[in-house]
Structure formats: structure tokens, C-alpha cells
Amino acid sequence: MTWLALFLLSHLWALAGTSAQVRSTCSVPEKQQPLVDGLQVLMENSVTRSSYPNPSILIAMNLVGPYNQKAQELLTEELVASNIADLTVGQLALNIMALTSSCRDTGSKVSALQREMERWVAPDPTEGAIAFYPPGLAVLALCQKNPETTLPIAVGFAKALLANTSPFDVGTGAVATLALTCMYNKIPVGSGDSYRTLFSHVLKSIVDNISMRISDDGIIGNIYSTGLAMQALSVTPEQPDKKWDCEQTMATVLEEIQQGMFQVPMSIAQILPSLKGKTYLDVPHVVCSSDQEVLPSLPTSPTPGPTTASNITVIYTVNNQLRGVDLLFKATIEVSVKGGSVLLVVLQEAQRQNAVFKFETTMTSWGPMVSSINDIAENVNHKTYWQFLSDGTPLNEGVAVYIPFNHEHIIANFTQY
């Protein structure tokens, strides 16, 4: 594809009015570019033939232009072959966006998602805000395919979100902003002001809540919600009261990348579009060509923290005090592991020493998640899960990534969301 054609295409989108109006974006400084290329290569090279093809990775690589054509094709074929019946609403939505970004047909998957969402029951106002994350993805995917039939679904979604009284969640708010911005941009002409009024009102409320979570260093929520939040703040038609400094957020994110905070492929998939000035709203506009991108010259990949040869001691407590769950227990153990080990090694060592610490994991897009401890298992219907805390503060990372320090007290607490 020639530059002229690309130029013309990008102007056609602008004319069609489908791209966002105001876009406050900022870009990665030239000399930091190798860092970003390194992340992309790390993410793309994580793609193997597996039973867990990750649609978020395909979306990210198609948005920014893949280097690894083989990975792109493999992931596309695996997602084409995935069975609708095996997917949750959120996974189906990501699958549709991923296939759209690879210019593949999504007809039957879109109809299935549409049917699912027509039956969607809004969560109770007191239910945790994360309950809106998957339906947010669904509204976004459906909006990109068929905005008119999505309108009633989006109205129900927007009203329920506004009525929710539980603590705000940045990642969920970001996805909802992308979904409702898509709807806002596609309100049919002649349908009156009511849709515009509703969507802009809800968008204003969400982006204000997002902006209240911008910390002094520019991180939005935590480091792993910042990528999606950047996408949201760069497309929203409603500006938050507290102004967002994109440059500052970008600088801090680049520092965190340098610190090795983005090793998990899924974490890269959620930050990469923002580093390249793209958002999920660009998914329908990806130009599919077989032109191979030239592999950039790579920096030395970020190495994880130093591993000390000597052992450290970690205090590990497992606790289930949830009423209505048969077996109540609380047990603490001190285990010795090699310094620099991930938390998973602590869990394995504890399990080896005492059966109370027996645990199981399930594979997810973010890696292994601890699904059960001492035979008490998470349950989606009861909204229960094993939460991990360090000295009372919830961890921001999973057990396969988090590296405990000497004498740290880790608690696994069975609780509800």
C-alpha cells in the first residue's frame, strides 16, 4: 500500500465522521521508540498454537501494525475456529473485534452476541462495578458492527451504569467510555436529542471519575488500568473537570516499562495501542495488507529484577471466614524460597509442607489465576474469589508475576466482589 493511498484513506474516515472528534494524544519520544518496539515483539512472540488464543493480542498487533506475520495469521486462524458456545459475553466481544481487525467475517458471532445482549439483565446497583466490564466490551463490539440495533442495548447499559453505587473501577470505566463514545458518534440523524443527552451525561460522569483517579505521577487508577484509561480520555467527547496531562502519563508509563512492569503479554496488549496513538475505536478502520513491516532493531530486552542467590522468608496466610461457605479456616506458614522467586513458588512450597495450603490454578488471558485453596473454590455465581494481599493491600499482579520481598506477609483471603 502506498503512502498516498494511506493518506487518502485516513482523510476518507475523517470525512465519514466515524473517527473521534477531539483527540488529545501524545506520542513516544523518538529515542524511547526501541523500548516500545521491544514490548511489541515480546507480545507477538508469545503467540503459540494454544487452546487459549488471546483476542486482545491480535487487536493490539493489528492496530499498531504487526511485525510477526506468522503470529498474526496463527492467532487469526485460531480465533476464526473458536466455538461461540465456549465463550463468555466479554470473550465473544473481544473475539469479534479481533477478527474485525484482521478483516475477517464475524456475521454469526455478531448475531450471537446481539442475542445475548438483548437478554442482558442489568446488575443490581450495589453489585461491584467490574460487572460492567464484559457488557461494556459487548456494547463496543456491537456498536462497531451495527449501531442502530445496538442503541436500545446501549441505553440500558448506560442507565444501569449511572445507577451503580459501588466504588468506581478505572478499567471498567475506560471500557464503558470507549463503548458509549462509539455510540455517541453514531447516533442516527433525526432521532432527537435524548440519546445525545443521555450518552453525554453518562460519559461526563465516567470521565470525571476517571480523572479523579489520576495520581500526581500521571498513573490512572493503577499502572495496569492506565493504558485503557488513556484510550478513553483521548476519545471522549466530554472533557473531565480535572484536565489530563497526556505527556506526563506517557513519561511515567515509559519509566514503568523500563522497570520491567510489562512482562505479561496481556498487559502489553492493553498498553500498546495507547503508546502508538491508537484506540479500540480504530478497530473497524484497520487496513489489512500483507505488506510485512520491517522488524525494528531491538533494544536489549528488560531483565526482571535481580535474583539474589540467598533465600528469603515469606509469611503466608490462607483465610476463609466467608459465612455460608462450609469449611472456615485460617492458617499461617513461614516458607523459605530463593530471593527473586515469584509468589507462585511460595504457594508451591507451602503446599509441599502442609495440605491446608493445597491450591489449584486456572489458565486465563492474564496467566494462571488461583481458583481454589484447601478445596474452597471461586464461584462466579456467588461472586467469590481468592484475593491476594500484602500487609493488607491488594496486590496489583498475579501470583505468577509478583515477586515477594524478605519477611513480607502475604494473605490469600476468600472474599466477594
Ligand code: B12
Ligand atoms: C473482573 C476482574 C476480576 C474478577 C474476575 C472474575 C469475574 N468473574 O469477573 C476478580 C474479582 C475475581 C479478579 C481477581 C483478581 N484480579 Co482482576 N480484573 C478484572 C477486570 C476488571 C476485568 C476482567 C474481564 O472481565 N475481562 C474481560 C474478559 C472477556 O476477558 P477474560 O480474559 O475472559 O477475563 C478473565 C481474566 O481477566 C481473569 N482475571 C481477572 N483478574 C485477573 C488477575 C490475574 C492476575 C489473572 C491471572 C487473571 C485474572 O478473570 C476474567 C474472567 O474469567 C480486569 C481489568 C482488565 N484491564 O483486564 C482486572 C485485572 C485483570 N485484575 C487484576 C488483578 C491484580 C487481580 C487480582 C490479582 C487482585 C488481587 N489482589 O487479588 C485477583 C486475582 C487473584 C487470584 N486468585 O489469582 C489486574 C491484573 C494486573 C496484572 N498485571 O496482572 C487487572 C488488570 C486490574 C488492574 N488494573 O489492576 N479480577
Ligand SMILES: *[C@@H]1O[C@H](CO)[C@@H](O)[C@H](O)[C@H]1NC(C)=O
Ligand atoms: C462517579 O462517581 C460518583 C461518586 O462516587 C458516583 O455517584 C457516580 O455514579 C459515578 N459514575 C459512574 C458512571 O460510575
Ligand SMILES: *[C@@H]1O[C@H](CO)[C@@H](O)[C@H](O)[C@H]1NC(C)=O
Ligand atoms: C531455600 O529455598 C528453597 C526453595 O526455593 C528450599 O528448597 C531450600 O530448603 C531453602 N534453603 C534454606 C536454607 O532454607
Ligand SMILES: *[C@@H]1O[C@H](CO)[C@@H](O)[C@H](O)[C@H]1NC(C)=O
Ligand atoms: C477477608 O474477607 C472477609 C470476607 O469477605 C472480610 O470480611 C475481611 O475484611 C477480609 N480481610 C482482609 C484482610 O481483606
